[in-house]
Amino acid sequence: MPMQCAIITIGDEILIGKTIDTNSAWLGRKINDLGFEIRQIHSISDKPEEINRVLDESLQQADLVVITGGLGPTNDDLTKKTLVNYFGSELVLDQEILDRLEDYFSKRGMDMLEVHRQQAYQPSNAKKLINNYGSASGMWFEKDNKVIISLPGVPYETKGIMREYGFDALQSHFDLPTIYHRTILTWGRGESAIAKKIENWEEDAKNSGLSIAYLPSVGMVKIRVSGIGDDKGVKSLVDKSVEELYQIIPSYIFGENGDSLELIVGKLLREKGLTLATAESCTGGYLAHKITTISGSSDYFKGSIIAYSNEVKENVLKVNKSDLEEHGAVSKSVVMQMAENVREILNSDYGIATSGIAGPDGGSEEKPVGTIWIAIASEKGVNAKLLRLGTRRINNIMTTSIICLGRLLQEMQK
C-alpha cells in the first residue's frame, strides 16, 4: 500500500464558496506524482475544535497531512495558534523571518504593521519552510513518524514554498515507490465518443494493472494512464500502453501532461517561423488572451483586432458593408473577410476570425444563440466552419477559442 496523504483546507471562505479551492488540486497532483495516494481532501472552518477533529481523523488515515490556509495576517486566521496547542508547542520569535519580512515590506514600499510582525513568531518544535512570496512562513511538524505541513492559503505562496522546499523535504523523508503517469490530451471529440473508440485498449490496460481516468475539460478530453510499483517496470508498462493509444486515435491527440493547445500551436509557429493574428468578434479577446498566456508569444503573435461593433468590422477590418448588411455579422462571408483582412492588416502568415452569438441573449430563429462562424486564412486561402454550440456565454467563448486553436494546429500539420 502506498504512503497515504490527506489534505486539509482551512477557512470559511472555502466552505461558503467565496473562494474556490485550487490549492488542494495542485497539491493533490504534485504529491500524487511523488508516489503518495491522496486519501482525502477536507475543507473545514477555522474553528479550533474543527481543526483538531479533522487533524485527529487525518492522522489516523495518512502518513502525511498537508494543511493550507488560516495563516494570513487578519483576525480570522487561527490556524497557527491551534497547531501550537495541538503539538504542545509555543511561539518564539524567529529573527531570520523577521528580517525577511522587514526586507519584503521595505522593498515594496509598504508599511509593516503589527499583524505582519506577529508572522515572525514560529512554533518552537516546527521546522520552518521559507516563503519567498508572502509574509506567512510554512511549518513542518513531525509526530509519531508522520509529517504535518502547514502552508499559507494564497495559491502562489503555497506553490512557491512547496516547489522550493517542500517536495524535496518529502522525498528525503519518505521512502517512496516508483510511480508514473502520462496524461494524453485529445481534442475534437467528447468523452463518450473517445471512450467508445478505445474501450478495448482500456480493458487491456486495466488488465495489466494500470489505472485509466478520463478528465474532461472545456473543449478537450484528457486521458490519464497511471502505474504504481516498486520497480522501474511501471514506466515501460505505461509507455507501451500510451504508444498503443497513439496508434488507435492519432488524429485526436495533440499533446501530453502540462501541454495546452496554445503552447503546442505556439511551438509549431516558432519552429516554422510563422506568425499569427486574430480578428475576434464573439470571443471578445479570449482567443488572443489564451495565445498570450504563453511567455514569449510576442515572437509569433502579431496581435488582434477585436471588432465587437459592426462599425469596427467595417472601418478597421475592412469588411464589405454590403455583406454585413445582407448576411449579418454572423455569416460565412463576413468571418472569411475578417480572417483574410486581419492577416493582411497585421501582416501575419495566419489569420483566425470568430463571429457568432455567444448568448445568453441575442439569438434569432435563423441564428440561435451558439451559432458561431470561425475562419482560418493563410497563403493557401481561407476556410470557414460553422459551429453550433450551447447557450452558455462563457462556455461558448472558451470552446470557440479552443476549436480555433485546434483547427489551426490541424492546418499547420497538413
Place this chain on the structure above:
Amino acid sequence: MPMQCAIITIGDEILIGKTIDTNSAWLGRKINDLGFEIRQIHSISDKPEEINRVLDESLQQADLVVITGGLGPTNDDLTKKTLVNYFGSELVLDQEILDRLEDYFSKRGMDMLEVHRQQAYQPSNAKKLINNYGSASGMWFEKDNKVIISLPGVPYETKGIMREYGFDALQSHFDLPTIYHRTILTWGRGESAIAKKIENWEEDAKNSGLSIAYLPSVGMVKIRVSGIGDDKGVKSLVDKSVEELYQIIPSYIFGENGDSLELIVGKLLREKGLTLATAESCTGGYLAHKITTISGSSDYFKGSIIAYSNEVKENVLKVNKSDLEEHGAVSKSVVMQMAENVREILNSDYGIATSGIAGPDGGSEEKPVGTIWIAIASEKGVNAKLLRLGTRRINNIMTTSIICLGRLLQEMQK
C-alpha cells in the same frame, strides 16, 4: 444551531488535482445562503468503501449531504451503484428519463450509446431531479429525517439541477432560519491595509453578533458581513453595519455581492450612453475578454486593438515610430498615444491602453518584469500611470486589467 450540511465530491480526478472542484464552492455558497451551516467539504476517490465511509461520517454530522460526481457514462463512475446498495434500493428503468435522453441526443445529432441508455435507470427509492443540461439525472434520497442529494459532477449540470429543482425542494423540506449576508467589494488596497482601516468597525460588528470575513481575490478585497437568527432583525443589523462601512471607506467600495468591476463599469457606460475601446499590449486581450464576459457589452464596447508587436503599434495604432525607438514600447509616451489613438480609430468616448513587461522573462534593469504603463483617454485628455507589479505573468495580466477597470470607474465617477 443551524441545520448542518456536508458536501462530498467523488472522483480521483479531484484528488489527483486534474480537475479543480468548483462545484463545492458554488454549492457551499448557495446552501449557506439558504441558512445551512456548511460543516465540511470532503473529496474522496470513487471506491465504494470510501463512499460508504464518508457517507456514514457525513450523515452523523449533517442534516443534508450533497454528493457531486461519479454519475458520468464512463466506466470509472461507480457512485450510482454504491448509493443503490447504501440505501438498499434497486435500479429501475425510468421511461421519462429515457425519453428525455433520446430527445437530447437526437436534437444534437449525436449517437446514443448503451452507456447513455444505462443512465435512464434510477434507484427505486429516490426522487429524481431532472437534468436539462446533460444525460445523468440527480437523485434525492431520504433516510432518518436526513436528505442526501446526488448530482452529476459537470458544473453547469450541477448548477442547472439545483437552480431548477434542488433549492426549492430544500426550502420546502427543511425549516430554515433567517440568514443574511452582504459582501462588500473593494478595490485599490490590499487586505491588511483595509483591515487596519476598519478594525474598530470590525470589532463593533463582531460584538453585535455578526461574522466578518475577508475574501481576497486578484486585484480586490471582498468583505463579507453575515448574520444568522430566527427573526428579521438580522437583516437590519447587517444593513446598519454595512452602511457604517460605506462611510468609513467610501472611495474603496465599488460594488456588492455578485458585482464585478466589468459589470459596474458596463452599467455606468450604458447609463451615460458612452462607449469604450481598448488598446492592449501586455494584457494581450484579457481586458477586452473581461469586458465582454458581460452579456450585452456590445452596446458600449466597440472593440480592441491588441498590438503585441511594435509593427502593429506603429501601423495600426499609429504610434510615433520615433517614440517607440527612443522610449521603447513600455513607456509613458507610447501608452498615452495608444489610448488616444484607439479612442479615435475605434470612435469611442474612452480609450484604455496597456503596455508592460508581463514576464516572467523580458525585463531589464531599467524596466524590470512587472513594469507596466496604463493610460485612459477621454475627451478631457489622457492620464497615464506606472504600475510596478510582480513577476508572475498571469497575475500581472489580470491585475493590470482590474486596475484599468477600477481607474476607468473612478474617472467616470468624477
